[in-house]
Amino acid sequence: MASHMPGTVEEQLRAAAMDQQRMSALAAWTARTLRTQNPRPFGASLVHTLTGKTLVCALNSVRQRRDPSAHAELLAIRLAAKRLNRVSLEGYTLYTTCEPCPMCMSAALWSSVERVVFGATIEDANRHCRQILIPAAEVAARSEMHCVVDGPVLRDECYALFTHPRTLRVLRQWPGRICGS
Numbered sequence: 001m002a003s004h005m006p007g008t009v010e011e012q013l014r015a016a017a018m019d020q021q022r023m024s025a026l027a028a029w030t031a032r033t034l035r036t037q038n039p040r041p042f043g044a045s046l047v048h049t050l051t052g053k054t055l056v057c058a059l060n061s062v063r064q065r066r067d068p069s070a071h072a073e074l075l076a077i078r079l080a081a082k083r084l085n086r087v088s089l090e091g092y093t094l095y096t097t098c099e100p101c102p103m104c105m106s107a108a109l110w111s112s113v114e115r116v117v118f119g120a121t122i123e124d125a126n127r128h129c130r131q132i133l134i135p136a137a138e139v140a141a142r143s144e145m146h147c148v149v150d151g152p153v154l155r156d157e158c159y160a161l162f163t164h165p166r167t168l169r170v171l172r173q174w175p176g177r178i179c180g181s
């Protein structure tokens with residue numbers, strides 16, 4: 001199961017650089033929403049772990065779809081399974097600008113995603129909106145499925161998506177937390 005785990009220091013450095021590159025691309029893609037009427041800090045992508053090819057990207061669309069479960073990670077997983085025409089996303093890494101909530105982490109486990117790499121943490125997001133405060137790694141550890149959870153990666157770059165003035169204006173309308181407090 002752990003065959004993907006890089007062995008040498010060089011391999012580890014290369015893997016870390018690759019994670020940063022992929023997370024940076026996702027953060028930049030998610031940041032494009034800052035120029036729209038619907039700025040959204042939550043973005044996710046599914047990338048083939050070995051080839052680096054991005055299969056799908058998705059944004060949090062709860063309000064747009066009137067669907068409380070339309071989190072970025074969940075939409076990316078659904079889209080990817082449909083595109084691959086199978087339920088297993090084995091061999092894929094889920095990159096997400098924010099640590100997955102228990103619902104999304106569970107979906108990652110159910111779909112056999114190989115790794116989850118997150119940017120900002122649940123605590124970071126919790127400064128601006130309601131969260132379920134169970135770390136993704138804990139959800140993974142308590143499941144019978146195997147999934148490596150890595151992060152935070154490029155935390156500042158991803159958290160900047162939350163603290164951008166345009167995002168703050170929108171997040172203020174979300175239930176729960178009051179921004180800037």
Ligand SMILES: [Zn+2]
Nearest residue numbers: 071101103104
């Ligand atoms: Zn979620």
